[in-house]
Amino acid sequence: MLHCLAVLSSPNTLSCPKLHETSNGTTVWTSYDKSSLLYNFNSPSELKQVQALLIKTSTPLSVLPLSRVASVCAFSSSFPHAQKIFHCVNKPEVTVWNGCLRSFAESSSPFDAILLFCQLRKYDVLPDSFTCSYVLKACVQLLDLLHGRNVHDYMEKLGFQSNLFLQNMIVHLYASCGKIGDAKLLFDKMHQRDVVTWNIMITQFAKRGDINAASQLFKQMPExxxxxxxxxxxxxxxxxxxxxxxxxxxxxxxxxxxxxxxxxxxxxxxxxxxxxxxxxxxxxxxxxxxxxxxxxxxxxxxxxxxxxxxxxxxxxxxxxxxxxRTIVSWSAMIQGLAMHGQAMEALELFSKMVQTGTKPNGVTFIGLLHACSHMGLVEKGREFFVSMSRDYGIAPRIEHYGCMIDLLSRAGLLEEARQFIKNMPLKPNAVVWGALLGGCRVHNNIELAEEAIVHLNELDPHNDGYYVVLSNIYANAKKWENAAKVRKLMRDQGVKKTPGQSSITVAGLVHEFVACDESHPQVKEIYASWENLLQQLRLKGYVPNTSVVLLDIEEAEKEKILYHHSEKLALVFGIINTPPGETIRIMKNLRVCEDCHAAFKLISDVVNREIVVRDRNRFHCFKNGTCSCKDYW
DNA sequence: GTAGGGTTAG
Incomplete structure (x- = not known):
């Protein structure tokens, strides 16, 4: 039998749902408009209108979407009204609220789940384990330790101490809120643990940098x-x-x-x-x-x-x-182009990204500023720095200031860089002063370098890199007494120069070289090959740049040291052990040295190979006698 | 219907 319900109170908002009696005598909706008020009431008063309609048409309350009833009444004085409805339709009240809690916990405002949990307690709804798990989920999302502890206490009263699911959530909550000690105490006290418990602890220890504790647990865990x-x-x-x-x-x-x-x-x-x-x-x-x-x-x-x-x-x-693509994809690609010296491509990619409607973040601008600083695009860099806060509302962080100082100092605008540091609203860190020092090395400015080192000595006294750069600047100006003083300062402070180290992978094996390395099994062959190569380089006009050797020693000695730099040894090893024409890839822990850079350009031409060097800052791709960095680095 | 993990920079 078909009933057609008359639209009673509000013809504009209520459409005309139809009831259908099935063969077993129950009545169900067969046709309805999903946008009708019946399914889309937005307030307790609209809910009451719908109920009035149902009563008039003798329709059972069970047609009501209960989860909607719950969410509409969750935070109003109609909470008990919703409870009555659940009671009438014989639905266990707590399960309806649980559904509501779950969607709040997974929504963009998980705090609603915590609020609803408080409501449940106020109206004496007895939580079950699912209730607790959803509210704990919200606490983890928000890193809300205070409410989390509250729920934990309440769970103990309810007798959920032996519920492994909940125990795991509590351990996770404490650990992710920074209370790894509390988490570990609980972990130790637990009568029962499963693989999830162990995984939580391992992950959290590692996240907090305690890889030893993580490793120990990993070794101990039963499965x-x-x-x-x-x-x-x-x-x-x-x-x-x-x-x-x-x-x-x-x-x-x-x-x-x-x-x-x-x-x-x-x-x-x-x-x-x-x-x-x-x-x-x-x-x-x-x-x-x-x-x-x-x-x-x-x-x-x-x-x-x-x-x-x-x-x-x-x-x-x-x-x-x-x-x-996400912002991470674009930022990674922009940063990659920057590292490879392809600044214009990085900037074009950024324009494309903006055209697709993707909003940049702080990391995107670090990539863009890197691109500008690696290629000397000073004006572009300045524009980006202004644009990030003006057009995108991203406040520059210390890293962005670091990039700007790097950009200005490399370009030789040392005084402007210094002023930039003086005027910045954040406290300059070692990276910022280090960038200025790097510029002083390129442009031989002793005075500013000395100013920078005073700050660096305070901010990062154990970083050998800064002293080495200063010593380099002195050596370059032939101020050997000063260079010696820097070395003494290093000794006094117990700072040791990090040895240059280069590696190359051949046939799946990693070969590592340090300067003047004699430990490699092929050492004789490598040195002989180098001598051979050196003859050819000299014919091409190669003159060793001994100013990069810090020590005040004989020129011949300096040349010997220079010729046995780790990246040169790695390169010669690569040339001997790979087929002609194959690209050679070298990794270096420090920046590539100037003399090696000049030599590699010529070598790429002499042996007709592409040589890719990754140093601590960027890539150099040597090909046909030139480098992708265009000598700006 | 409940628990544990991952990406760009630094």
Whole structure:
């Protein structure tokens, strides 16, 4: 039988739903307008209108969407009214509120879940374990320790001490709110733990930089899931131990476990850090085979990995093939172009990004400012610095000031850079003064360098890099007594110069070299080859630049040191051990030295090879006698 | 219907 309900009170807002009696005698809606007030009431008073309509038409209350009833009445005096409705339709009250709590906890304002939880207590609704889990979820989202502790106390009263789910959430809450000690106490006291409990503790210790504690737990845990291995691999990466991350990943593979999407991100990040291109490529293939191509975070990490391994083109391919890009994808690509000295391309990419409607963030501007400073685009850099706050409401952070000082000082605008530091609203840090010092090295300004070092001596007294630069400036001006004083200062403060170290991967094996290295098995061959190459370089006009050697010693001695710089040894090793024409990739822990830079340009021509060098700041791609940095670095 | 992980810079 079909009933057609008359629209009674409000013909404009209530459409005409139809009731249908089914064969077993129950009555259901068969046709209705989803936009009707019946399903879209927005306030307790509209709800009451709907109820009036239902009563007039003898329609059961059970047709009401109860979750909507709950959310409309959650924060008003109609709370008891909603309770009555749930009671009438025989629906366990707490389950309806739980649904509501869950959606609040997962919404953009999780605090609503906490408010609703307070309402439940006020109106004597007895929470169950699900109620607690949803409100705890909100507390974790908000890092709200105060309410979290409250819920914890209440849970104890309710007797949920042995609920493993909730215990795990509490441990997670304390740890993520910075109370790792409290979390560990709870963890130690727990009568029962599962793999999730252990994973939470491992992740949180690693997040707080205590990789040893994480590692210890990982060794102790009775059983490990892929997530446990992943937490540990990611932990090593976060704590600046990419080598350990890769070793552990290999062990995980050896144990026959398959990497999931998060493992892939962690391993790729480790590859990016140490420039492990071969492994990175293998993981990329594995990721594609596993169907992870559409995972944005994996794509973003792939872009970063290829960039940091010197394969700008491969990064571009990944970027171009993404159907959906986030601000991270664009920022990573912009930063990559900057590192490779392609400033104009970085700026063009930024314009494209803005055209697609993606809003930049603070990191995007760091990339843009890097691009400008690596290529000397002073005016563009100034524009970006103004634009970031004016057009995008992003307040410059200390890193942005650091980039600006770097930009100005490299370009030789040292006095302006100094004024910029004086006028900045933030307290200048070591990076800022270090940038000024770097500019002084390029432009041989002793006076300003001495001013910078006073601040650096205070802000970061154990960083050897700054003293080395100052000593370099003195040596360059042949002020040997001053250079000696700097070295004495270093000795007095117990600061040692970080030895230059270069590495190259051949046939999957990493070969590391330090200056004047004699430990490599092929050392004789390398030195002989270098002598040979040197003859050819001299014919091309190479003159050794001994001013980069800090010591006041004989020229011949200086040349010998210069010829055995780690990057030169790595390069010669690469030339001997790879087929002609193959690109040689070298990684250096410090900045590439000026003499090596000049030599590499000529060598790229002599041996007809592309040589890609990643130093601590950027990439140099040597090809046909020139470098991609256009000698501005 | 409840718990644990990941990306750009620094």
């Amino acid at each position: 490990r899931s892929v997530r446990s291995w992943t937490a540990m691999v990611a932990g090593f990466v976060q704590c600046g131990k990419p080598k350990e991350a890769i070793e552990l990943f290999m062990e995980m593979e050896g144990a026959g476990l398959r990497a999931n999407q998060v493992t892939v991100v962690a391993v790729l990040a480790a590859c990016a850090d140490i420039g492990a291109l071969d492994l990175g490529r293998r993981i990329h293939e594995y990721s594609n085979r596993s169907g992870y191509q559409r995972n944005v975070r994996i794509c973003n990490t792939l872009i970063d990995m290829y960039i940091k391994c010197g394969c700008l083109e491969a990064a571009r391919v990944v970027f171009e093939n993404m159907d959906e």
